[in-house]
Amino acid sequence: MSVRVARALGAWGWGAGGCRGASNFRPPPPGSVDVAELLRDATTADEEPREPAARRLPGQCSVLLFPGQGSQVVGMGRGLLRYPRVRELYAAARRVLGYDLLELSLRGPQEALDRTAHCQPAVFVASLAAVEKLQHLQPAVIESCVAAAGFSVGEFAALVFAGAMEFSEGLYAVKVRAEAMQEASEAVPSGMLSVLGRPQTKFTFACLEAREHCKTLGIEDPVCEVASYLFPDCRVISGHLEALQFLQKNSSKYHFRRTKMLPVSGAFHTRLMEPAVEPLAQVLKAIAVKTPLVSVHANVSGSRYMHPKHIQQLLVKQVVSPVKWEQTMHALYERKKGSDFPRTFEVGPGKQLGAILRSCNLQAWKSYSHVDVLEADEAADEDL
Helix, strand or coil: CCHHHHHHHHHHHCCCCCCCCCCCCCCCCCCCCCHHHHHHHHHHHHHCCCCCCCCCCHHHCEEEEECCCCCCCCCCCHHHCCCCCHHHHHHHHHHHHCCCHHHHHHHCCHHHHHCHHHHHHHHHHHHHHHHHHHHHHCHHHHHCEEEEEECCCHHHHHHHHCCCCCHHHHHHHHHHHHHHHHHHHHHCCEEEEEEECCCCCCHHHHHHHHHHHHHHCCCCCCCEEEEEEEECCEEEEEEEHHHHHHHHHCCCCCCCCEEEECCCCCCCCCHHHHHHHHHHHHHHHCCCCCCCCCEEECCCCCCECCCHHHHHHHHHHHCCCCEEHHHHHHHHHCCCCCCCCCEEEEECCCCHHHHHHHHHCHHHHCCEEEECCCCCCHHHHHCC
């Protein structure tokens, strides 16, 4: 394993209780392994002169994709417990969160797991545990990783994987984010609607008319806007429930092929989440974010982060801004005709990002794999 990868894995895998934050950052409960001690050897090796690494061909590289909220399912994590350090990640998560995340992930109930305050940390930890599985079974994939991206809360997991922040810091930020978003969503009846349209679909016009409809119902300053760009002609629209219901009722007028309400509690990635901005901003200010060791693409822009300060700024902005996932897929996979594509691994529950990749870039999808987190593991379960 290269020094670069060793340091990244050490930073998030074993630094479960470390905290580089400023004094105003309330750290999670202590009791974990000291990341500095575990990275000492890697740091020493990093200081030694070494030959520059040979540039890999695209077909020899890998990209990791981290899923977001909505991918959670009871039982996730069961197929990961046999792999090194996974139980330690969940033990560290219990100290940070104050409850048994592993028990909730394995046994539910689903209604509790679906709560924003629970499912965001659950998906975050399950995704990084899936990386542990991938590292154990195919270490060359981690070694050859050149880029990562995560959908919504998955972006935090991608940044932790890339060494931009430690596991405990990332999880604590996710905890604050999730609890603040849960509170904001409970303040206003709102939700998210997945819409598969047609080339002639005008999403902006549909949202405008939905907002006008809400005004006739007496709703002041209604919200209805695109919250996620998934793939061509497919968007997620967030806003007041009345607006989303209006769109479903009038789907034929706007040339919608299919609509589906998502299993989330609020209008994420819109200004209805503004109450969650400041709590997250305060936590992120206290984290000493580092430059990612592999390229990580931001949801807000679709482009890769260029500076640690941008990470802190855009993670906050992401809460009230649309997820530009389609744009991210283009940035990651656009290349000259005939060029090879990197191997892509979706690490975490569900295969939604793989399905989106297939619709964005069929050739890139042909090199896609999913790291299963639900695989039955009776022996490990008996040890719980």
